[in-house]
Amino acid sequence: MATDHPDNNPDPGLLGADILSHLDHVVDGRLLVLQGLREAGLETALTQDELRACTEGEALVHEACENHPGLAAEVRAVEREVARFNEVWPLGSVRTRTPRVERASVASHRRRKPLVRWPARIGLGLSALVLGAIIVTTVFDSVQRTTVSAESAPLVVELGDGSTVRLTAGSSLTFVPGSGFDRNVDLSGGAYFDVRPETRRFSVTTSTAVTSVLGTRFGVVELVDGTEVVLVSGKVAVASRASRESVVILEPGERTLVSPGRAPEPPRPVQIETAMPWLDLLIFRDTPMDQVVRALVDSRGARIDLGAGLAALTVSGTFRSDQTAGEILAILAATLEADLERSAQGFTLTLR
């Protein structure tokens, strides 16, 4: 990207790569292109699977575009690309007769880098794919699923698609490792999922429930009375393993419980900050600062004073349990453009 453009000064460099990585994590770029094509009136460009993915990912794309004006601009840019493509479209010509071997041969001498023998190339490529698929399927059927367990401490596992799973102590996760990862995992215990957005569905199966998403953040835990799912962002579908026909859709800040052999309970709103006490994370989602402070006081025992105008400001973020109140407040102060004072009595945050 950066090296492709001659006018790349100043160079965003590492920071640009971090921002790109972050934006990629927010939403799959393919979904933006598909959405842009739809908005440009070219729904015919989408396959049935893509149409379904677009519909299911609509809320995610909408949220991503609202929060990231660059992503919104990328969706809108598709319309201009459609016009550009239409300008060149009549230039091409299609031969009505089957190309003769001697003509193709002459043409290949004239070209700098010929793009001929498509059937042979593509045929070989597809053969390799089919062969690869057979081998991969065979291997997967026999040995390839891996189980990772968190013994006495939480464990973060990175999956082949870039999604991360934070396993709580005593939990285990079974999945296909590496590039063959099929976005299907089996969970025993509890875990917090940060799923990389893609057009492929990501599924978490527990003893009683199947949770399906495209890309989002949510917690799943097996309790005595069933599997509880709490959604932090995006959208998830939760079904009972006993009957996949009973599905509930969760919105951010909602939870459901799937008891053995029963349909999922209707979604119920919860406070994200307190809804997953089994998780060693502190999660805020558009949480007013006075609630953040209350959570820090409760969990860290710190004394915190908020200056004028700060209590109503909202923040979103995820913090580890080993981060101190001072560390978390320093991050919040930097992003809210507030000053943080430390004293023997505690902390004071004031707007600059």
Add this chain to the structure above:
Amino acid sequence: MPPSRPDDQALAELLTRARAGDRQAESALMEGLQPTVRAYFFRRVGDHAELDDLIQNTLVRVFRGIQEIKDVERVRAFTLKAALFELQDLYRGRYGSREVTVAAELAEPAVRPMRSGLNLDIERALGALTPKARRIIELKALGYRYEEIAGMVETTEAAVKMQVKRALEKLRSILGVLALLFLPAKSLLLLLRPLIRLLF
């Protein structure tokens, strides 16, 4: 209405034969599409080192989806979609770093410290920018050229460059503070590398 090709009838016949598995029709179809795809990419990125790969990968995408291309209108739409996917990959730096990408895909799942802190930092740091500055810096990170960004936000190229410079300074300032406080040593070194290069 998009312009129609002069020989849609011929295209329709080729498409029907190609979808039925006629190899010669497939070849003719792909070779027929190639000049259009080349013209599009040439207009978009010029005589780029990856031009041939862009064209080839686009046509492979079209071929793979040929069973979904049920009429002539969809040939244009599917070709455009395939070209946009490839262009997005080019802009996002996935052409030059293909070997790295493949290596990463083949890697075993890594157990590593949680990165949510860094993601949060970037999200928060971006949130500190004005909406316009944020749009510009995000578009730059997505691989768009200054000239293109200027067109997208209706300003001058010079203004975009200035905004990018200021936004980067502000982001580095915020992230620098956070890095000094919390990031592991390796990440800290990565952030400081440009400064070290300048000094030495």
